[in-house]
Amino acid sequence: MYKDKKTLQPVSQMSPTKPHVSVIIVNWNGERFLKPCLDSLFRQHYKSFDVYMIDNASTDGSVKFVEKRYASKVKSGKLKLVRNDKNYGFAEGNNIGIRRALENPRVKYIATLNADTVVDEEWLGKLVLAAERDGKIGMCQGKILLMDKKRIDSTGLLFYRSATWWDRGEDEKDARQYDSKRKIFGVCAAAALYKRKMLEDTAVGGEFFDSGFFGYCEDIDLSVRGRLRGWWAVYEPGAIVYHHRGGTTGPETKFQVYHAQRNNLMFIFKVLPSSFITKNLPLICLSQLGGIVVYARRRRLLVFLKAKLGAVRRLGKMLSKRKKIFKKGTKIDLNKAVEKALLPPVSAAPSLS
Numbered sequence: 001m002y003k004d005k006k007t008l009q010p011v012s013q014m015s016p017t018k019p020h021v022s023v024i025i026v027n028w029n030g031e032r033f034l035k036p037c038l039d040s041l042f043r044q045h046y047k048s049f050d051v052y053m054i055d056n057a058s059t060d061g062s063v064k065f066v067e068k069r070y071a072s073k074v075k076s077g078k079l080k081l082v083r084n085d086k087n088y089g090f091a092e093g094n095n096i097g098i099r100r101a102l103e104n105p106r107v108k109y110i111a112t113l114n115a116d117t118v119v120d121e122e123w124l125g126k127l128v129l130a131a132e133r134d135g136k137i138g139m140c141q142g143k144i145l146l147m148d149k150k151r152i153d154s155t156g157l158l159f160y161r162s163a164t165w166w167d168r169g170e171d172e173k174d175a176r177q178y179d180s181k182r183k184i185f186g187v188c189a190a191a192a193l194y195k196r197k198m199l200e201d202t203a204v205g206g207e208f209f210d211s212g213f214f215g216y217c218e219d220i221d222l223s224v225r226g227r228l229r230g231w232w233a234v235y236e237p238g239a240i241v242y243h244h245r246g247g248t249t250g251p252e253t254k255f256q257v258y259h260a261q262r263n264n265l266m267f268i269f270k271v272l273p274s275s276f277i278t279k280n281l282p283l284i285c286l287s288q289l290g291g292i293v294v295y296a297r298r299r300r301l302l303v304f305l306k307a308k309l310g311a312v313r314r315l316g317k318m319l320s321k322r323k324k325i326f327k328k329g330t331k332i333d334l335n336k337a338v339e340k341a342l343l344p345p346v347s348a349a350p351s352l353s
Helices: 031-041 062-069 071-076 089-102 123-131 196-202 218-228 254-271 274-297 301-313 315-327
Strands: 020-027 049-055 079-083 107-113 117-119 137-146 152-154 157-159 165-167 182-184 191-195 232-243
Touching (some): 020 089, 020 123, 031 049, 031 062, 031 117, 049 062, 062 079, 071 079, 089 218, 107 196, 123 137, 123 232, 137 218, 152 165, 191 196, 196 218, 218 254, 254 301, 274 301
Parallel strands (some): 020 107, 049 079, 137 232
Antiparallel strands (some): 107 191, 117 232, 137 152
């Protein structure tokens, strides 16, 4: 069970009404994944939800496919299609969907779901049940497995004193070693549930995910902001998702390396408390410098260096956002919330999530 379980409400004390959830799916040229993803979503036992598919100007026929196959869902309003005029990326694509969804006062939760996933029929209900156990829970995720259904993709985000993070259990064989409900540091936005109150509490300039990130690192950024404001993140192993991992973006590209490594440094500038940076500066510097070795070996060193320069060029924007974040105040000492280990596992490359 979760730590601090004395503060959690038993199921019998929860509201008898089912909280409404809006599921946000951002799609860009992922037509081949949409049928298994949406079919699994519409088979959910939990029925109090609607779906926003945010299409980032796909050119592969994604919109026409959805309009034809799910015409009845679109007509009933169960599935809402939003056609963007360009590719706004994962972060702003989700923001567009979240803003639309929150126009409905009934919406209590927002779920983000990658288009290249398939969800178990109990996925959404299990997440809502977990999130409803305590008012302090702002984020929740389940067990995300790879499509072989044998290996783990993520069971939550771990955060380290080196200002790096790692998906708990990534690439391990699933032997039920992560089948206990517990608090975690943060959630992976590939398949996560966020409480409306937390999103509104942590928004910066009307943004929930940082649109400046485009894609990559946006979920750890939001997780840290949520934790700093006192919200909990929890893991529910019964909420199972299968993920292609990189299905719509493909293997590691220069684009991915650039945005992940740029955003990693922008994240440090923007959201980490001064007390955390001061205490852990040697480890943070070591981690950043270590990337030189990693990406030199991958023949991506020039991209890596351009990424860090890109982050420095955006320092002013990050400091402006930082001011707004810390003006709200913080409710925890981040140094006490991170992993006891100084660094992620030796096998862990700098995260692209």
